[in-house]
Amino acid sequence: MSMSVVEVRHLAAGYDGREILRDVSLSVSPGDVVAVLGANGSGKSTLIRTILGLVPLSRGEIELFGTPQPRFRQWARIGYVPQRLGAGSGVPATVGEVVASGRLARRGIFRLPGAADRTAVREALTDVGLLDRINDPVATLSGGQQQRTLIARALAGKPDLLVLDEPNAGVDAASQEAFAAALTRFAGNGGTIVLVLHELGPLRPLIGRTVVVHDGRIAHEGPPPEPAGHHAEPDHDHVHPHADEVKAGICEWAPTEGAKSY
Amino acid sequence: MELFAYPFMLRALAGALIIGLAAPALGIYLVQRRLSLIGDGIGHVALTGVGVGLLTNNSPVLTAVVVATIGAVGVELIRERGRTSGDLALALLFYGGIAGGVVLVGLSDDKGNSNLMQYLFGSLITTSPQDIVVIGGLAAAVLAAMLLLRPALFALCNDEEYARVSGLPVRTLNILLAVTTAVTVTIAMRTVGLLLVSALMVVPVAAAQQVTRGFRTTMAAAMLIGLASAGLGVVVSAEADTAPGATTVLMALVAFLGATIGGMIRRNLRRRHNRPPVTTEPPDVVLHG
Numbered sequence: 197m198s199m200s201v202v203e204v205r206h207l208a209a210g211y212d213g214r215e216i217l218r219d220v221s222l223s224v225s226p227g228d229v230v231a232v233l234g235a236n237g238s239g240k241s242t243l244i245r246t247i248l249g250l251v252p253l254s255r256g257e258i259e260l261f262g263t264p265q266p267r268f269r270q271w272a273r274i275g276y277v278p279q280r281l282g283a284g285s286g287v288p289a290t291v292g293e294v295v296a297s298g299r300l301a302r303r304g305i306f307r308l309p310g311a312a313d314r315t316a317v318r319e320a321l322t323d324v325g326l327l328d329r330i331n332d333p334v335a336t337l338s339g340g341q342q343q344r345t346l347i348a349r350a351l352a353g354k355p356d357l358l359v360l361d362e363p364n365a366g367v368d369a370a371s372q373e374a375f376a377a378a379l380t381r382f383a384g385n386g387g388t389i390v391l392v393l394h395e396l397g398p399l400r401p402l403i404g405r406t407v408v409v410h411d412g413r414i415a416h417e418g419p420p421p422e423p424a425g426h427h428a429e430p431d432h433d434h435v436h437p438h439a440d441e442v443k444a445g446i447c448e449w450a451p452t453e454g455a456k457s458y
Numbered sequence: 459m460e461l462f463a464y465p466f467m468l469r470a471l472a473g474a475l476i477i478g479l480a481a482p483a484l485g486i487y488l489v490q491r492r493l494s495l496i497g498d499g500i501g502h503v504a505l506t507g508v509g510v511g512l513l514t515n516n517s518p519v520l521t522a523v524v525v526a527t528i529g530a531v532g533v534e535l536i537r538e539r540g541r542t543s544g545d546l547a548l549a550l551l552f553y554g555g556i557a558g559g560v561v562l563v564g565l566s567d568d569k570g571n572s573n574l575m576q577y578l579f580g581s582l583i584t585t586s587p588q589d590i591v592v593i594g595g596l597a598a599a600v601l602a603a604m605l606l607l608r609p610a611l612f613a614l615c616n617d618e619e620y621a622r623v624s625g626l627p628v629r630t631l632n633i634l635l636a637v638t639t640a641v642t643v644t645i646a647m648r649t650v651g652l653l654l655v656s657a658l659m660v661v662p663v664a665a666a667q668q669v670t671r672g673f674r675t676t677m678a679a680a681m682l683i684g685l686a687s688a689g690l691g692v693v694v695s696a697e698a699d700t701a702p703g704a705t706t707v708l709m710a711l712v713a714f715l716g717a718t719i720g721g722m723i724r725r726n727l728r729r730r731h732n733r734p735p736v737t738t739e740p741p742d743v744v745l746h747g
Contacts, residue, residue: 248622248623249622249623250619250622250623269625270625271623271624271625272625274623276619276620276623276624278617278619278620281617286489286490286664286667287486287489287490287663287667287673287676288667288670288671288672288673288676289612289616289672289673290671290672290673292672293612293672293673293674294616296609297609297612297613297616297617297620297621297624298624299609300609300610300613300621300624300626301624301625301626305607305609305610305626305627305631306606306607308606308609309609331671331672332671333671333672349620353624
């Protein structure tokens, strides 16, 4: 049990010979909820992508569940939630079909889906509040709902570790709450979470530890920052008069192609 | 219809139907991955294989399969390396393929335009019984791989990085897709010809997705459209004395137009029937009974 879920030692990585991360060490224990913060371009996404093997490691070592990452094979234990739905090609796919991909790591590629797979898909969609959309094309969903679909896909594999890349970037408030709730349930059941965030937002109560990436290194590590300024005053009632404006901006993320077809 | 009393016409029909069914089953993955034109490029490369076959007195279909496979795997390796110079590398490969093919065919004893045209635009009528066996066997293998591995291939083409993190053998699956593309191109060379091969992989999929909502239904509909286009293409071309390959592709395009217009009408009707339009953002809370 003392074995860490993710162990990173002196990691360096980058693209095309340009080093983005220079020397990063990080340890995530079972049940931890770790937020990786940092400015745009700081390398916070690169960090989790390197941990998952999507970016080649140039120096250092990574262990996943006690196994060196190059030899790690138990991918069913990891649920990955990318920033957005893949290329979004023209071929339609239903929400259920996308979420069913989450079962592949557990089932293997040669076995056809069975009752257990279908149950897991429905459970995962229930968890993010999208079961009623199971037969709808993903292209007709809003940006936030597509993000929830991706979380359901990761949850359907019943992972021990969830890795999320900016799950709340440009997501409407309803979806943010729905997936904050799903993540809280996942953590409550002992799941481990590593997520890249631009800002803590509604996920703040869930987060046990923050790691700030700056200039290719970990600049700060500790509990999430306490609210400061007006927010810290006891009589502050958290009214956000600009909430509407923020919401308006979100519309840009909603798919227009799918919306047009109705 | 009495045309089909001739065995060669029956063979032509059988060959066309087999390709009509198999090509879209592969093509849907290529479309999903935005590689709609890859079949066209591999077709160019296959022509070099035909030239090699004619020049060395081997079966052109066999050498075309080999050369197209080498080409397809090469394209996949270039694609995997990163996209920056991939586009140009692909162009070089494709034009090299067609130029090499034309030169090699010209050098062979069998030279002459009619021979070259046979491979470029198809020559269904000359399908031999052995050809049908080869086409049937290879198409069955392609179909089996595309249908049985659908969940994995769907995940791969939908989101390659997610597939990688799921522990899928991404590279093996990519090479499998490349090899099946080469095989499909080569066997389709007899029906629609190398220049129109890609159409049978892509157009039925484009038609199907005008009216479908899911991947599985799109695949099934595309295979049906491919089958119907191929069948109609052979019949119409026999009656009207037109080129079977091109007629088949035109049939698939008619299906695409029909599906597009049908889809538009259906959406309009739905709107007029006063069904509340599906909003992009449904209620925040959904109760499940």
